[in-house]
Amino acid sequence: xxxxxxxxxxxxxxxxxxxxxxxxxxxxxxxxxxxxxxxxxxxxxxxxxxxxxxxxxxxxxxxxxxxxxxxxxxxxxxxxxxxxxxxxxxxxxxxxxxxxxxxxxxxxxxxxxxxxxxxxxxxxxxxxxxxxxxxxxxxxxxxxxxxxxxxxxxxxxxxxxxxxxxxxxxxxxxxxxxxxxxxxxxxxxxxxxxxxxxxxxxxxxxxxxxxxxxxxxxxxxxxxxxxxxxxxxxxxxxxxxxxxxxxxxxxxxxxxxxxxxxxxxxxxxxxxxxxxxxxxxxxxxxxxxxxxxxxxxxxxxxxxxxxxxxxxxxxxxxxxxxxxxxxxxxxxxxxxxxxxxxxxxxxxxxxxxxxxxxxxxxxxxxxxxxxxxxxxxxxxxxxxxxxxxxxxxxxxxxxxxxxxxxxxxxxxxxxxxxxxxxxxxxxxxxxxxxxxxxxxxxxxxxxxxxxxxxxxxxxxxxxxxxxxxxxxxxxxxxxxxxxxxxxxxxxxxxxxxxxx
Ligand code: F6P
Numbered sequence: 001x002x003x004x005x006x007x008x009x010x011x012x013x014x015x016x017x018x019x020x021x022x023x024x025x026x027x028x029x030x031x032x033x034x035x036x037x038x039x040x041x042x043x044x045x046x047x048x049x050x051x052x053x054x055x056x057x058x059x060x061x062x063x064x065x066x067x068x069x070x071x072x073x074x075x076x077x078x079x080x081x082x083x084x085x086x087x088x089x090x091x092x093x094x095x096x097x098x099x100x101x102x103x104x105x106x107x108x109x110x111x112x113x114x115x116x117x118x119x120x121x122x123x124x125x126x127x128x129x130x131x132x133x134x135x136x137x138x139x140x141x142x143x144x145x146x147x148x149x150x151x152x153x154x155x156x157x158x159x160x161x162x163x164x165x166x167x168x169x170x171x172x173x174x175x176x177x178x179x180x181x182x183x184x185x186x187x188x189x190x191x192x193x194x195x196x197x198x199x200x201x202x203x204x205x206x207x208x209x210x211x212x213x214x215x216x217x218x219x220x221x222x223x224x225x226x227x228x229x230x231x232x233x234x235x236x237x238x239x240x241x242x243x244x245x246x247x248x249x250x251x252x253x254x255x256x257x258x259x260x261x262x263x264x265x266x267x268x269x270x271x272x273x274x275x276x277x278x279x280x281x282x283x284x285x286x287x288x289x290x291x292x293x294x295x296x297x298x299x300x301x302x303x304x305x306x307x308x309x310x311x312x313x314x315x316x317x318x319x320x321x322x323x324x325x326x327x328x329x330x331x332x333x334x335x336x337x338x339x340x341x342x343x344x345x346x347x348x349x350x351x352x353x354x355x356x357x358x359x360x361x362x363x364x365x366x367x368x369x370x371x372x373x374x375x376x377x378x379x380x381x382x383x384x385x386x387x388x389x390x391x392x393x394x395x396x397x398x399x400x401x402x403x404x405x406x407x408x409x410x411x412x413x414x415x416x417x418x419x420x421x422x423x424x425x426x427x428x429x430x431x432x433x434x435x436x437x438x439x440x441x442x443x444x445x446x447x448x449x450x451x452x453x454x455x456x457x458x459x460x461x462x463x464x465x466x467x468x469x470x471x472x473x474x475x476x477x478x479x480x481x482x483x484x485x486x487x488x489x490x491x492x493x494x495x496x497x498x499x500x
Contacts, residue, residue: 002082002087002088002089002091003078003079003082003087003089003091003354003473004074004075004078004079004473004476005353005354005355005476006073006074006075006476007353007355007357007476008070008073008074008313008361008474008475008476009360009361011070011073011074012069012073013066013067013069013070013072013073014070016066016069017063017066017067017070017314017318018318020062020063020066021318021319024058024059024060024063025319027058027060028427028440028441029056029057029058029423029440029441029443030423030424030425030427030428030440030441032060033055033423039055040053040055042055042061043055043057043059045302045304045307047290047291047294047304047459048290048294048459049287049290049291049449049450049455049456049458049459049460050291050304050447050448050449050456050459050460050463051447051448052304052307052308052445052446052447052448053445053446053448054307054308054311054445056419056422056423056443056444056445056446057311057314057391057443057444057445058319058441058443059311059314063314064301064307064310065301067310067311067313067314068300068301068306068310070310070313070474071300071306071310071470071474072300074473074474074476076300076306076470076473076474079469079473080295080296080469080473083097083098083100083469084100084292084296086098086101086257089480090259090478090480090481091354091478092478092481092483093480093481095256095257095480096257097257097259097262097480098255098257098258099258099259099262099263099265099266099465100288100289100292100462101257102258102265102266102285103265103285103286103288103289103292103458103462104289104292105285105286105289111253111255115252115253115254115266115267116282118252118267119252119267119269119270119273119278119281120273120278122232122250122252122270122274123270123273123274123277123278123281124277124278126139126142126168126194126274127166127168127274127277131194131229132229133190133191133192133193133226133229133230134191134222134223134225134226134229134230135191137191137192138192139168139192139193139194140167140168140169140189140192140193141168141169141170141171141187141188141189141192141193141194142168142169142170142171142193142194142195142196142271142274142275143170143171143172143173143184143188143193143194143195143196143214144170144171144172144173144196144198144270144271145173145174145195145196145197145198145207145210145211145214146172146174146196146197146198146199146204146207146234146268147174147175147176147204147206147207148174148204148260148261148342148346149200149259149260149261149262149263149264149268149342150198150199150200150204150207150234150260150263150268151172151174151198152174152261152335152338152339152342153261153263153264153268153269153339154172154198154264154268154269154270154271154272155172155174155335155339156264156333156335156336156338156339157264157269157272157284157457157461158170158172158271158272158275158276159332159334159335160332160333160335160336160452160457161272161275161276161280161284161332161452161454161457162332163332163401163402163452164276164277164280164453164454165275165276166275166276166277168274168275169187170271170272170274170275171184171187171188172271173210173214174206174210175206176205176206176209176210178213181210181213181214185214185217190217190218190221190222190230191221191222193230194230194231194232194274195211195214195218195230195231195232196232196233196234196270196271197211197231197232197233197234197235197241197244197246198233198234198235198268198270198271199233199234199235199237200235200236200237200254200258200260200263200268201235201236201237202233202235202236202237202240202241202244203237203240205489205492205493211244215227215231215244215245218230218231224245227245227246228247228250231244231245231246231250232246232250232251232252232270233246233250233251233252234251234252234253234254234266234267234268234270235251235252235253235254236253236254236255236256238251238253252267252270253267254266254267254268259480261342261343261346261347262343262465264461265284265285265288269281269284272284276454280454281454283453283454283455283458284454284455284457284458285458286455286458287453287454287455287456287457287458287459287462288458288459288461288462289458289462290455290458290459291304291305291458291459291460291462291463291466292462292466295462295463295466304463305463305464305465305466305467305469305470306466306470308393308445308463308464308467308470309466309467309468309469309470309471309474310470310474311391311443311445312324312365312391312467312471313471313474313475315365315389315391315443316362316363316365317361317362319389320362320389321365321388321389321390321391322362322365322366322388323365323366323367323368323388323390324365324366324367324368324390324391324392324393325368325369325375325383325390325391325392325393326340326367326368326369326392326393326395327369327370327371327372327375327392327393327394327395327415327418328369328371328372328395329371329372329373329394329395329396329397329411329412329414329415330371330395330396330397330411330452331371332401332452333371333395333452334370334371336395337367337368337369337370340367340464341367341368343464343465343468344364344365344367344464344468345364345366345367346482346484346485347364347468347472347479347480347482348363348364348468348471348472348475348477348479349363349364349484350363350364350472350477350478350479350484351363352477353475353476353477354476354477354478355476359475359476359477361475363471363475363477364471364472369392369393372394372411372414372415372418373411373414376414376418380418383422383442384421384422384425384438384442385438385439389442389443390442391443391444391445392422392442392443392444392445393444393445393447394415394418394419394444394445394446394447395447395448395449395460396412396415396416396446396447396448396449397448397449397450397451397452398412398448398449398450398451399450399451401451401452415446416446418444419444419446421438421440422440422442422443422444423440423441423442423444424438424440425437425438425439425440425441425442426438426440427440447460447463
């Protein structure tokens with residue numbers, strides 16, 4: 001058996017949590033903080049690269065104990081071991097789930113080493129200009145053509161690591177909207193552009209349509225032979241790549257044991273690797289590996305992804321929260337929520353359990369958000385005074401990369417103020433105008449990076465990947481398939497054939 005198949009609601013811990021919730025429902029965090037002077041210290045966790053303050057949650061130590069008991073009773077330890085050991089935990093697709101093997105330099109598969117080496121050589125030649133375009137000019141622009149995991153991860157990481165970027169301009173074409181394609185083509189010169197077609201399956205309608213249009217546009221200006229210098233591909237489907245006219249030496253392999261939404265660590269990250277250089281890309285992998293080690297070896301009560309996953313289950317299943325907000329207080333992470341939405345919602349948006357039974361509890365919440373402070377001037381009103389309970393993750397970097405201290409002080413002050421305002425509200429103040437009352441008692445996590453670097457970003461992303469894993473494992477669902485995307489694709493094809 002690859003993964004345990006325990007309905008969490010049948011466990012003793014779930015009943016205990018239900019009973020505990022009845023008591024906790026009315027407990028105010030304002031009171032908990034007043035009574036527990038060491039609450040913040042007790043409910044904080046520091047790892048090498050990411051720290052978590054989870055004290056501003058509607059929990060006590062007993063809640064954590066009960067949630068950890070739930071994780072134990074649903075055999076999360078076995079699930080974690082099964083994943084890292086390469087068991088076929090994606091049973092519905094008969095696949096292993098080994099994105100963690102892409103970043104473990106202590107025991108790397110030879111095919112991963114070979115592909116990383118290919119990425120290293122190739123990105124170096126692009127960056128130093130030794131790889132020439134068809135008129136002998138160096139490459140200045142890279143266009144990544146892919147969608148979903150073949151776009152969101154690399155696009156987000158490239159944006160997040162702008163500070164570490166070289167001279168190359170990197171563009172992302174994802175939507176099959178031809179206007180989007182034309183707008184990107186307006187910005188580039190075929191003589192100096194490299195196109196990276198990224199598709200795990202190489203069958204995705206949007207990507208193949210976009211790649212074909214781009215190829216046509218390119219051939220209006222260059223000869224067929226030039227394709228070799230300007231088009232490369234990343235895929236598991238090598239025959240399809242070859243029939244697109246891409247040379248074997250410009251084909252970067254990925255594997256079925258890497259899910260699309262977890263693939264930014266593979267050659268899917270080639271655009272990022274070109275943009276920030278191989279050594280920074282390797283740092284990203286190293287940072288993720290540090291988080292993998294933390295996740296694999298830490299006690300559940302001191303395990304960052306485990307705590308985050310369990311807290312999420314606490315809110316969605318007991319408080320009946322339907323959404324979770326994520327607010328990174330760094331503009332570099334402006335694409336982070338889009339990426340996280342796929343990682344989380346494509347994984348845990350399921351309603352049939354691992355025994356094939358229809359589920360009668362809550363699985364994956366809606367994930368949404370935007371960067372702070374922009375969010376404060378847009379939707380944060382609803383978090384403070386709306387009727388919905390929305391647990392929120394705040395992500396903060398202690399130092400600014402450009403050293404603009406006056407800005408950074410304001411940014412940090414705003415982030416901390418929001419967590420404090422959500423917690424305290426106007427508690428203890430004598431306010432006669434009911435419209436100006438803030439109830440407080442709104443839960444949040446504060447995640448802190450010392451500074452945004454390839455390494456710390458890697459750790460942050462791996463942390464969320466494992467949080468998603470914990471949710472899926474405990475909730476007895478298969479997190480690594482995505483059959484829910486298929487019906488719409490079929491129907492779109494029907495519409496297409498009836499239209500033309
Ligand atoms: O349709 C959903 C999906 O399969 C995602 O899971 C995936 O990331 C995306 O499409 C793109 O798939 P591919 O890389 O095979 O083109």
